[in-house]
Amino acid sequence: MEKEIRALKAEKNAIVMAHNYQPLEIQALADVVGDSLELAVKAKEAEADLIVICGVRFMAETAKILNPERKVVIPVQDAGCPLADYLTPDLIREAKRRHPDAAVVVYVNSTAESKALADVTCTSANAVRVVASLPNETIIFGPDSNLASYVQRELPEKTIIPVPPGGHCYVHTGFTLADVEAARRRGGIVVCHPECRPEVQDQADLIASTGGMVRGAAGAGDEPWSVFTEREMVSRLRVLYPDRVFYEKPEAVCADMKKISLADLKRALEREEHEVVLPWDVMDRARRAIERMIAVGT
Ligand code: 13P
Ligand code: SF4
Numbered sequence: 001m002e003k004e005i006r007a008l009k010a011e012k013n014a015i016v017m018a019h020n021y022q023p024l025e026i027q028a029l030a031d032v033v034g035d036s037l038e039l040a041v042k043a044k045e046a047e048a049d050l051i052v053i054c055g056v057r058f059m060a061e062t063a064k065i066l067n068p069e070r071k072v073v074i075p076v077q078d079a080g081c082p083l084a085d086y087l088t089p090d091l092i093r094e095a096k097r098r099h100p101d102a103a104v105v106v107y108v109n110s111t112a113e114s115k116a117l118a119d120v121t122c123t124s125a126n127a128v129r130v131v132a133s134l135p136n137e138t139i140i141f142g143p144d145s146n147l148a149s150y151v152q153r154e155l156p157e158k159t160i161i162p163v164p165p166g167g168h169c170y171v172h173t174g175f176t177l178a179d180v181e182a183a184r185r186r187g188g189i190v191v192c193h194p195e196c197r198p199e200v201q202d203q204a205d206l207i208a209s210t211g212g213m214v215r216g217a218a219g220a221g222d223e224p225w226s227v228f229t230e231r232e233m234v235s236r237l238r239v240l241y242p243d244r245v246f247y248e249k250p251e252a253v254c255a256d257m258k259k260i261s262l263a264d265l266k267r268a269l270e271r272e273e274h275e276v277v278l279p280w281d282v283m284d285r286a287r288r289a290i291e292r293m294i295a296v297g298t
Helices: 002-012 024-029 036-045 057-066 089-098 112-116 127-132 145-154 177-186 198-203 210-219 231-240 262-271 280-296
Strands: 014-019 032-034 050-054 071-073 103-107 120-122 138-142 159-162 189-192 225-228
Touching: 002 014, 002 024, 002 262, 014 024, 014 036, 014 262, 024 231, 024 262, 032 036, 036 050, 036 057, 036 280, 050 057, 050 262, 057 071, 057 112, 057 280, 089 103, 089 112, 089 138, 103 127, 112 280, 120 127, 120 280, 127 145, 127 280, 138 145, 145 159, 145 198, 177 189, 177 198, 177 225, 189 198, 210 231, 225 231
Parallel strands: 014 032, 014 050, 050 071, 103 120, 103 138, 138 159, 189 225
Antiparallel strands: none
């Protein structure tokens, strides 16, 4: 299967991009593995005839928006992100009516329609930097309320309005103070994703996006890390740093990230499906917001 996939990639002049939460066998066949910001930047630059995104739907949509002339496919059509579904265009419009002077910052874990209403998007790698770059004091921020809390804590001079108030990722809110206590008993460093609950963030030694974890581990000492994010991230860290000790939480699994199998990837390359198709006007408006984010950097 792996040989066939490699041959198909060459035959179709395809590039395969995988998120850090994808199964390791998919990551091993990918040309790019990274966090959602890294995938977006690489998708924008891609010159391949076919871009295959192994991740969840919003990642494939972001790739299409940034590189609209290319064919972008996702191997499994219903690989979604339940967090993205919290934020509807109507919720953004309503928040904007209530806070007319506010800027709208939309997390990339969102639909293309919501991004089209944003002034700028952000990822967990650059949320603070993006918000700090805006002149507005009040910021409408969605859909992740825990990432909103993180930004608020880092930028107390801003007023962050989470929209909706309780938007969250079930994988990350699964980490509790009991997990922090267990990690402290094991010893070492507690590293959490900013989608974790604020009380967990307060107790962590390091808060980072998945890409930030890869970079942070490179410069860290040899203390063990307890990693509070999706389990596959820990598998990736172990591959990258085989001499280090990383602890995972076995239940921290994103079901949608696990929908793509090698057979699905092979089929996606063979049949060039499932193609991401979005209305041009939505893509044009969303692209402005995503490119503004990319210009801010990490
Ligand atoms: P990253 O941007 O850190 O890769 O996070 C994406 C995501 O879906 C986290 O759950
Ligand atoms: Fe969405 Fe959470 Fe899965 Fe990330 S881990 S894709 S935020 S459901």
